[in-house]
Amino acid sequence: MSVFKDAEEVYAFIGGMFEKAVQEPSFIEATKNTGLVVLVTQTDPDATMLVDFPGQKVLVGDAAANATPTVQLRMSSDNSNKFWQGHLNFTLAMAQRKVKLDGKRSVALKLLPLTQPLFDTYKQVLRDAGRDDLLV
Amino acid sequence: MPEVQMTEAEFEVYLAKARELSLFFREIGPKYDVDNTFAYPSIKAFKDSGLGALPVPKEFGGPGGSILHTSKIISELSKGDSAITLAYNMHFIMVGITMGLMSETQNKYWLGRVADGEIMFGPFSEQRAGFSGLADMKAVPQSEGGWRLYGKKTWGTLCEAADIITTNATITDADGNLPEDFQERVNAESFFIADFNVDEDGQGDGIRIEKTWDALGMHSTGTHVIHFDGLFVPEDGFICEWRSGAFGVLEWASLMFASIYLGMQYRVLEESRAVLSKKTLGATFGAIVAQDTKVATVGHIIDGIGDMASRVELSRRVLYQTCQDLIDGKDDEWPLELRFPYIGLAKTFIAENVMNMTRHAMSMVGGSSFRRGTIFERLYRDSAASMFQPLNSDQSRTYIGEVLLAPEQLND
Structure with missing residues (x-):
């Protein structure tokens, strides 16, 4: 059974983290001119988020699925919860096919250094929502 | 790049x-x-x-x-x-x-x-599982900062000339225990750089060379065993997590090995031409029956040299174009998981060709090439080393095949 009840929880917490990130000045500076538009596709529960870093916006659900990403990231919602708290080794998860990353290498590699600062943001989003049960 | x-x-x-x-x-x-x-x-x-x-x-x-x-x-x-x-x-x-x-x-x-x-040199392989094995070598954190490295690396090529050492080791707890959890162990495997100071007997402070190298070929590489007996690496000697870092830059290993074997292909062709263009057998009564047999006029020798030259030219194009593709960023178009084995194709292609050529050269030159000390027997022995450096042909095919056969759904 997934740690998330439904897609709405995924959008509220993981999507919420992205909402904060795209408005954060350091992220805006780090991602301008990168073309980094990430489609995050999760399973169990199914959820789709599009994070447009240069455009500073986050789309969810059908709106996200119909947009055009430059990088696609797929994983289960449980692994996503672990990953965005810094508890999933990305290289190992790729090798074990727990995570799938598609897109141009030069663009995709710009995503990885950005993930580390998001770990604290995600954990804070969970704490603020009183969802300590999701902390790993 | x-x-x-x-x-x-x-x-x-x-x-x-x-x-x-x-x-x-x-x-x-x-x-x-x-x-x-x-x-x-x-x-x-x-x-x-x-x-x-x-x-x-x-x-x-x-x-x-x-x-x-x-x-x-x-x-x-x-x-x-x-x-x-x-x-x-x-x-x-x-x-x-x-x-x-x-x-x-x-x-x-x-x-x-x-x-x-x-x-600079870099011993990574260990006895248990070579380059692919997670490092058993330990990096034990020190209370004053930095680490001390303990363990043994089995392929210390160039150690007798090096001033700087790079290597991988797994960071332990303060008592020197490796992480028991697999993911934690992967996370803890790290890439270090340090001074390499040893005396003329290969003895240094916390590190030493054990001269063990004795192999079929590549004799003068000085590929000895390196013992880490507490080599100190200060904090600024930590480079990165090893596996996540290495996979982005391993083209420097794969394509440089390919370059070695391309150079060897040039030499095989050069030496074969030098011998076979001049060699005369005189009167023969065997596969060829003739009063005066000039080797350069024999059909399979002509074809053989043509085959060698073709392999050299194909190898050169594959290697140089792979390097150029990386420079031009064309690897962007390859699936991410296949980037490393696709780059490695240049090495595996050249390795298979150089082994074919050294064997064929001996066959064409004849029994004299089998005598110890001739260039052909040396090239034959040395070319066999191309089977081993990562990625080898089997590893490349496994990588590629696994990706292509993987189901769409993820493993969870």
Whole structure:
């Protein structure tokens, strides 16, 4: 059974983290001119988020699925919860096919250094929502 | 891939130096193959040539040669003597890998030293599982900061000439215990750089060379066992997590090994032509019945040399185009998981061709090539080493096949 009840929880917490990130000045500076538009596709529960870093916006659900990403990231919602708290080794998860990353290498590699600062943001989003049960 | 900073005119100067050094390697190579030791006179010659600085970017004091420039230099040197060049190839591999992973400060310091002529090497393989094995070697955290390394590396190529060591080890707890959890162990495997100071007997503070190298071929590489008996690495000697870092830059290993074997292919063709264009058998009564048999007129010899030349040209194109594709960023179009094995295809293609050529050369030249000390038996022995450096053909096919056969759904 997934740690998330439904897609709405995924959008509220993981999507919420992205909402904060795209408005954060350091992220805006780090991602301008990168073309980094990430489609995050999760399973169990199914959820789709599009994070447009240069455009500073986050789309969810059908709106996200119909947009055009430059990088696609797929994983289960449980692994996503672990990953965005810094508890999933990305290289190992790729090798074990727990995570799938598609897109141009030069663009995709710009995503990885950005993930580390998001770990604290995600954990804070969970704490603020009183969802300590999701902390790993 | 760093931008290409070196002009072709600048490169010509380095190529001329490589041609000169290659002749020296060719001259001393047979002696060190027979002696079964590292080719010690090569150290001063290599340092004097300034070639070791070739890939160092201009901002760190080097000439900024590209991966293609470096490949051409290695092949030129390998044409002279593949075994001696395979030793120095280790330096170029580690310079290429480290410069893609080190911080600006680290690059300035360590690559600055390389630009000044110092030599870098990197033992990674361990007895249990070679390069693919997670490091059993331990990096034990010290209360004053930094780590002490304990363990053994079995493939310390170039250790007898090196000033700088790079290696991988797994960071333990304060008591020296490796992480029990698999993911934690992967996370803890780390890439380090440090000074390599040993005396003429190979003894240093917390590190020593055990001279064990005795193999079928590549005698003069000096590929000994390195014992880490508490080598201290300060905090600024930590480069990155090893596996996540390495996979982005392993082209420096794969394509430089390919360059060695391309150089060997040039040499095989050169030596085969030299013998077979002149060899006369006189009167023969066997597969060929003739009053005077000139080998160069025999059909399978003509075809054989044509086949060799074709393999050399195909290998050259595959290697140079792969280097150029990386420089041009065309690897962007490859599936991410297949980037490393696709780059490795150049090495596996060239390795299979050079082994074919050394065997074929002996077959065409005849039994005299089998005698110890001839160039053909040496090339035959040395070419066998191409089976092993990562990725080998089997590993490449496994990588590619697994990705292509993987189901769409993820493993959870």
